[in-house]
Amino acid sequence: MKRRDRSTSSSCRKRARIGTGAFLAALAVATAAQAQAPAPAPAPAPAEQFGKPIGSAGAAPPGASSCSGCHPASASVDTPVKQLVGRKPEEIVAAVEAFRSGAKPATVMDRIAKGFTGDEIKAIADWYGAQKQEAQP
Amino acid sequence: MIRSQSRRDVLKGAAATAAGATLPTPALAQASGGRVIVVGGGFAGASCARALRRLDPGTAVTLVETSQTFTACPFSNEVIAGLRDLKAQEFDYKNLRAEGVVVAFTSATAVDPQARMVTLGNGDRLRYDRLVLAPGVDLRFDALPGYTEAAAERMPNAWKAGEQTALLRRQLEAMPDGGLVVIAPPANPYRCPPGPYERASLIAYYLKTKKPKSKLIILDAKDQFSKQRLFQDAWNELYPGLVEWVPLSMGGKVTKVDPAAMTVETDFNKFTVAVANILPPQRAGRIAALAGVADRTGWCPIDPITFESTLQPYIHVIGDACIAGAMPKSGFSANAQAKVCAAALVKLMRGEKPDEPRLINTCYSIAAPGYGFSVAAVYHPANGQLVEVPGSAGTSPVNAARSVREQEAKLADGWFNTITGEMFG
Numbered sequence: 102m103k104r105r106d107r108s109t110s111s112s113c114r115k116r117a118r119i120g121t122g123a124f125l126a127a128l129a130v131a132t133a134a135q136a137q138a139p140a141p142a143p144a145p146a147p148a149e150q151f152g153k154p155i156g157s158a159g160a161a162p163p164g165a166s167s168c169s170g171c172h173p174a175s176a177s178v179d180t181p182v183k184q185l186v187g188r189k190p191e192e193i194v195a196a197v198e199a200f201r202s203g204a205k206p207a208t209v210m211d212r213i214a215k216g217f218t219g220d221e222i223k224a225i226a227d228w229y230g231a232q233k234q235e236a237q238p
Numbered sequence: 239m240i241r242s243q244s245r246r247d248v249l250k251g252a253a254a255t256a257a258g259a260t261l262p263t264p265a266l267a268q269a270s271g272g273r274v275i276v277v278g279g280g281f282a283g284a285s286c287a288r289a290l291r292r293l294d295p296g297t298a299v300t301l302v303e304t305s306q307t308f309t310a311c312p313f314s315n316e317v318i319a320g321l322r323d324l325k326a327q328e329f330d331y332k333n334l335r336a337e338g339v340v341v342a343f344t345s346a347t348a349v350d351p352q353a354r355m356v357t358l359g360n361g362d363r364l365r366y367d368r369l370v371l372a373p374g375v376d377l378r379f380d381a382l383p384g385y386t387e388a389a390a391e392r393m394p395n396a397w398k399a400g401e402q403t404a405l406l407r408r409q410l411e412a413m414p415d416g417g418l419v420v421i422a423p424p425a426n427p428y429r430c431p432p433g434p435y436e437r438a439s440l441i442a443y444y445l446k447t448k449k450p451k452s453k454l455i456i457l458d459a460k461d462q463f464s465k466q467r468l469f470q471d472a473w474n475e476l477y478p479g480l481v482e483w484v485p486l487s488m489g490g491k492v493t494k495v496d497p498a499a500m501t502v503e504t505d506f507n508k509f510t511v512a513v514a515n516i517l518p519p520q521r522a523g524r525i526a527a528l529a530g531v532a533d534r535t536g537w538c539p540i541d542p543i544t545f546e547s548t549l550q551p552y553i554h555v556i557g558d559a560c561i562a563g564a565m566p567k568s569g570f571s572a573n574a575q576a577k578v579c580a581a582a583l584v585k586l587m588r589g590e591k592p593d594e595p596r597l598i599n600t601c602y603s604i605a606a607p608g609y610g611f612s613v614a615a616v617y618h619p620a621n622g623q624l625v626e627v628p629g630s631a632g633t634s635p636v637n638a639a640r641s642v643r644e645q646e647a648k649l650a651d652g653w654f655n656t657i658t659g660e661m662f663g
Contacts, residue, residue: 163618164595164616166581167596169577170570170656170657170660173655180653180656181649208612208645209600209612212614212630212631213598213616215629216596216615216616216630217627
């Protein structure tokens with residue numbers, strides 16, 4: 102168990118470094134709007150780092166924002182579950198169809214696949230395919 | 239004092255700060271400039287605050303949370319069984335702050351829905367365009383005779399992870415081999431439907447390996463429970479004779495506890511226990527009732543597309559506190575609802591129509607190290623409720639190979655890392 106604890110906190114640390122770099126202008130807005138609890142000053146970061154799955158849910162098709170509960174935004178997260186971000190949409194569609202038909206063995210995706218139509222899956226796959234990979238530390 | 243800035247002031251401040259740091263001001267052009275207050279920094283509230291900032295960096299988001307450290311409930315049953323350190327459950331809010339969430343470490347003491355104002359424990363009053371209440375559950379210390387807040391020091395509930403989790407662990411370590419452990423789950427609805435049975439499994443694992451003469455009885459206030467067949471098969475396979483489940487119809491409902499005598503009573507029996515884990519009935523966190531968004535059940539009815547309260551406009555309720563139809567009160571549900579709510583809030587504040595959502599819940603339970611199983615479903619709004627999409631709901635297969643249980647235990651670990659990373663990483 103100790104081993105896993107360490108790997109959990111280490112992946113958190115990696116992610117912390119990514120997060121601190123982003124959203125500077127946003128921070129300025131919030132700080133100006135409600136001047137409480139000063140946040141640490143982040144380093145400058147390019148605007149394209151905004152494209153994380155959780156962040157684009159507004160433009161995301163129905164269902165897409167739930168996927169990131171299991172599918173990690175960064176390769177640094179310790180999980181056997183594959184990333185969807187940046188994958189080829191046709192690959193994602195083929196995998197979900199195979200889960201749905203039972204051609205590909207699954208634990209939960211056989212059930213989840215049945216909750217979406219082919220068009221809905223394609224929309225989700227296209228959206229994830231267009232998301233940028235989160236920057237690696 | 240009343241904090242309220244016009245959109246122009248906000249933009250002026252942003253421009254000044256950004257100019258001083260010689261930085262661009264991306265995304266301000268399409269910013270809504272809205273002000274959202276989120277009360278509660280758990281799976282629902284932290285996810286929602288962060289998603290709002292990422293979706294629309296022009297939204298000013300204040301997260302109101304009493305505790306500087308968040309202690310996650312999922313996997314806390316492993317802490318109770320001595321399989322995991324409580325530290326692995328703890329997270330802080332510094333990365334939310336780095337993304338521009340203003341975190342106020344205080345309580346919310348009142349809501350004025352007409353003036354759209356929240357009063358904080360420090361006396362500040364904050365105006366909002368939209369308020370998100372994510373207060374989780376309150377344990378009812380008025381519902382079970384003898385089970386008061388003081389009683390919880392002798393008979394822990396450990397239903398909010400933290401000191402209670404550590405207390406239950408210490409009691410199990412201190413109890414003699416041959417002692418009786420009672421777990422008393424409440425009637426529905428309550429936080430984490432399979433949680434009491436996962437806890438029973440993992441405590442049984444501890445007893446089997448360290449105190450094998452002991453016994454565990456589940457005194458239940460209901461006749462069915464989540465993933466029932468999978469749990470019962472696991473108990474028969476892993477802990478034969480150690481775990482006994484007494485359903486409501488067999489007199490399982492606990493009617494009285496006496497923490498001084500360490501007794502737990504049903505209509506038919508009185509048990510003298512070494513350790514009692516009492517899970518009292520629950521309701522939405524107190525601020526929900528103060529804001530007028532809880533109904534007579536103690537929970538909060540919501541619109542299934544926006545999670546806006548059906549009782550008060552401009553107030554949204556997410557996570558365990560809301561009545562989410564068929565969605566269970568789980569961390570995964572709370573996180574999924576939070577992201578749907580955030581997307582709806584951005585659209586509403588821009589004057590656009592929110593999309594009809596689909597939401598997923600996936601919930602793993604661990605019956606022993608390397609032995610996991612799941613329930614999953616997809617939900618959508620229908621007739622004003624969140625209902626299961628037909629065919630999408632179900633549990634892991636019964637009679638699956640042990641390798642499948644092993645794989646699901648690994649997936650459970652991965653899920654925890656991914657979802658806590660999304661919220662706090």
